[in-house]
Amino acid sequence: MPRTVGTPVLWILLASALTLFFVDLGGSSIWDANEAFYVETPREMLERGDYVFPTFNYEPRVNKPVLSYWIVAGFYKLFGDSVAVQRVPIAVGGVLLVAIAFFLGRLASQDPDDRGAVLRAGLWAALGFAVSPRLVMFSRRIFIDIYISLFMASTLLFFALAERYPRRRRTFLALMYLSIGLGVLTKGPIALALPGLVFFIYLLAHRELRRVSEMMIPTGVAIVLAIVVPWYAALYQRDGWTHIASFFLGENLGRYSDGIGYDTDRGPLFYLGVLFSDGFPWSILVFAACALWWRVSHRAPSTDPQPPVRTQTLLLIWIGAIVLFFSFSASKQDLYIYPVMPAIAALGGVVIAAAAPGVRWLTAVIGVLVAAGATGILYVFQASANTYNVDGVVIVSLAALAGGLTALGLSLAGRWQAGLLVFLASAVLVNWVLVLRVLPSFEKYKPVPPLTRFLESQAGADDVIAHYSVALPSMVYYLRRHIDVTYDRQTFIAIMRQPKRVFGILWTQEYDGLRKDFGIPTCALHRTPAFNIKIGAVIARAPLPELVVITNRCE
Template identity: 30%
Template sequence: MLAANRSLRLTIYALLAAILYLPGLGRPALWEPDEGRYAEIAREMVLSRDYVTPRDDFELYFEKPPLVYWAEAAAIRIFGPNEFAVRLPAALFSIGQVVVTAALADLMFGATAGFFAALVLALSPLFFGFARFATLDPALAFFLTAALATFYLAAREDSFSTPSARRWMLISAAMLAMGTLAKGPIALLLAGAIALAWLAIERRLREIVRMPLVWCGLIYAAIVLPWFILMEARNPGFLRFFFIHEHLERYTTSSEHGWGPWFFIPIVIGGMWPWIFFVPLGWSAMHANIALPNSAPDLSRRSDASFPAIWFIVIFVFFSIPRSKLGSYILPALPPLAIVAGYGLARLQALTDASRRRLFAVIAIANLVLAVALFIFFVLARRPINKAIGFDGLLIAAVLAASAIAMYALGRTATRVPYAVGALALAMLATVPLSARIRENAASISTYRDLARAVQPYLAADCALASYRHYVQSLPFYTSNRETRVEYWGELSEVSPPTSAKSAFLIGSDARLRQIWSSGSCMVLIANDRDLKALDDSLKPAPVVIGCEGKKFALYNGALAPPPSAAACLETNVKK
C-alpha cells in the first residue's frame, strides 16, 4: 500500500535508497585510477584552500569542472580524508536521482508507476555500482535528470508563459548550470537536444518563443561563468584547453577507452538487468494509451511516451558515436528506461494470463542462462580466481536461478503477480551485499591502500615517494606525500608538461633515477612486477622490497629494515 501523499512517498524512497547505498560505503579501497584521482584533487583543495584551480599531485589538472571536487572537499572537511567522504557525494546524487525519477514517473503515470520506477532504478546493477563509486557521472546524471524533469513539468502547462511554467524553466536552467559545473557543457548540449527533438516531434517548436530564455540564460550564466572567468584569469589558456582539447577534440578524435558503436548495448542490458525485460511492455502500453489505475485522465497521452524515448535515444546515440567510451557515460540514460519499465511493471496484472506467462518465461530463462554462465565462469575459468570472489559469484548465480524459478511459479496467476515482482526485487537486493563483497575482495586488481600502509612508516623522515613509469593516483591521498614520477608524464603533462624546472618531482631518465638512488637520498620507489629485475640489476644499493599489492612492489634504498610481511612479497615475485 503506497502512501497517499506524494511528498511522503518520495521521502520514503529517499530513505530506502540511502539504506541501500550508504552502509559500508567506505570499506573498499579507492579504485584506480578514477577514485584515487578525484579523491586526491579534493584533498589538495582542502589542503591548499584553493577551491578554484584543481590540482592532481599538485600539478594543474584542467580536464573537469570543480563541482564534484567541491562536494568531496566538503565531505573531507566534515568526515576527514577517507573513502566514505570521497564517495558520499556520488551516493547522495544517486539517491536524489532515484527521487527525481520516481517523482517524474509519479506525475506522468501515477503513484504505482512512480514506485516501480524508483525500484527499477535503485536496483539496477550499473546504477547501484556507480552510486558507491567516487566519479563525476552520478552528479551529471542527477542534474541532467532534474533539468529534464523540470522542463517537462513546464511543458505540461497550458503555455510556457504561465508563471508556473516559467518557474519550472528557471529551475531547469539552474540544474543545467550545476550539471555544467559537474562535467562540462555536455549537460547543456544533451538537455537542449532532447528538449528540441521532443518539441519537434510534438509539433510544438513555435512555443519556444514563449519560453523565458533570457532569464534562463542569465541564471545559467550567473552560476557557471564565475568559475570559468576566475580559472582563465588565474590560468591563461584554460578555456581553450577545456573546450577545444578536452571536449571537442576528445569527442571527435580521441581513441582512449576505444570501443565500437555497439559498446553500450550490452552495458544497458546488463546494467538494467533484469528490469530491461519490462521496457517493451511499458513502451507498448504507453503507445496504446492505456492509462493506469489512479492516474489522471490527461496523463495517458502518447507524448508521455515520446519524452522518455527521445531522452534515452539522444543520450545513447550521442555517446555511441565517439570511440572513447566508459560504461558510466550511459548513466543519464537510465532514468527514462526506469520510467518505462516501471510503467510496464504497473501494467503486469492487466495482461492476459498467456501474455504474462510468456513474459515471465522469457525472464526466467534469461536468468537461468545467466546463472549457468556465471557458474561456468567461476568454476571452470582457466586462471585461478580468488576463492572468496568465486564463492560470492556462485552465490549470485544461485540467487538468480532461484529467483527465476520463484518468479515464474508465482507469476502464473494475476493475484500473485506482486509476489513474483517481489521475488525478483529480493533477488536483486540479495546480490547487493554479494557484489559489494566481490569489489572488496577484488582489491588486488586495482587498489593500493595496503601498499600505501606498508610504505607509510618509511616516508616519515623526508623520504621521497616515487613511481616508476606509471602514476598510482591514490598513493598521495593515502600517504599525504607528493608522488615523484619517473619517466612518466601521463595526462598531467597535458597542462603541466615536463620541464627542467620541475625536476624535483619529474625524473626524466633511468640515469637520473640511478644518480638520485645512489646519492644517499632516501626513496621509496613503486614499480610494476615486470620492471623488478631490471631495477634490481641497475640500482645501487640493491633495492629492498618493503611491500606489495597486486602487480606493484615498493622498493626502498634506506637504512630501516623491511617489515616481516615483505617476505610474502618476495615469495609472490618468485612464483611469478
C-alpha cells in the same frame, strides 16, 4: 496482485534498497582510478586554501569543472576528510536519481486519473533502478558521473513537469536552468547541449517549434551564466585562456571527434550492450515500452496526445538522442550514457503498472538472465577458488539463482507480478550481501593499502616515490604526498638514477625487463599481489599479477 498487498511491499523493498546506499561507506578502500581524484583533490583544496584551481598529486587538474570538488570539500569541512565522508554525497546523488525515476514514472503513467496506478508506476520504476547492480556500485565510488547524471536527469524532470503543469511552467523552467547550470559546472557544456538537442527534437516531433519562445531562454541564459561564469572568470584571472581552452577544445571537442586520451576501438553498437547491462533489470522492458507508446499514441488524436503519452515520447527521445549522440563519438566510455537510466527505469515502471502485453514473458526473460548470470558467477568463482577466495559469493549466487528461477516459474504460471516481487526481493538481499560480505572480503586483493603501510614505515620526507606503468592514484591520498608518475621507460630510469633515495613501484615483469638498464644497483624490498578480474584470467586460474617496491639504495 492486489493493490493493498503490492503497494506496501514495494515501499518496504524500496526503503530496504535505499538504506543500503549509506551502509558501510568506509568499509572498502578507494577504488582506483577515478574515485581517487574526488577524494584527494578536495583535500588538497582545503590544505592549500585554494578553491579556484584544483590540483591532484599537487599538480594542476583542470580537465573537469570544479563543482564535484566543491561538494566534497564542503563535506570535508563539516565532517573531516575521509573516504566514507567523500562517499556520502555520492550516495545522496544515487538516492536522488532513484527519486527522479519515481517522479518520471508517475508522469508517464498510462492512467493519470487512477492515483493508485500512478503511484505503482513510480514505485516499480524506483525499485527497479534502486536494485540495479550498476547503480549500487556507482553510487559508492563514481562521483562525477553520478552527479552529471543527476543534474541532467533533473533537467529532464523539470522540463517534463513544465510540460505537464503549464500554470507552474516558469517555476519548473527556472529549476531546469538551475540544473543545467550545475551540470555545466560539473562536467561542461554537454549538460546544456544534450538536453537542448532532446527538447528541440521533442518540440519538432509535436510540430511546436513556435513554443521555443515560451522556454524563458533569456532568463535561462542568465541563470546558467550566474552559476558558471564566476569560476571560469576566476580561472581566467589566474591563468588566462590556457586551461579554459584546453578543457573546451581537448576534453570536449577533442575527445568526441578524435578520442584524445582514450582507446577508440569500440564500435557504433557499443552502447547497446551498455544500455541493457547498466539499465538492468528494466532495460529488458524497453521494447515493450516502445510498443505500448506506439499503440497508445496512435489511438489518441495525433494533434492532441494525452499528457502521459507526451511524457513517454520525451523519455524515448531522451534515451535515443543521447545513445545515438555518443555512438558517433570517437571515445566511448560506458558512463557517458548513464543519464538515460532514470528514463529507462521510468518506462519500465509504466510497462509493469499498465500490465502491458508481453510483460509476462519479459519477466520470464529477466528470470532466465538472472539465473544464468548467477550460475556463471558461481562457476567462475568456484573455478578460481585457489586464486580468489571471497566471502559471500556463494550466498550472492544462490540468492540470485533462487530469485531468477522463482520469477521464471511464477511468470510461466501467469503470476508475473508476484515473480517480479520475488526477483526484486532477492536483488535487495544480493546487494546487502555484496556490500556487507563480498566487498570487505575483496579488500585483501587491493594492493594500495599494504603498499601504503610499507612505504609509511620506510620512506622519509626527502625520499622520492615513483610509479611506473601502473595506475595507483589513491596512494597520493593515503600517503599525503606527491608521487612521480610516468609511463615512459627512460623517464623512470632517470628517476631511479637520481642521487636521492627512490622507492619505485611497478609490475614484477616490468622490473625484470628494466633491471639491467638502470645502470645502478637496485633491489626489491616488498611484493604484493593485485587483482585481475578479466574473466579469461579468472577462469584460467592465472596467478595474481604482482607489484614490487624497488629502491636505488640497497643497504
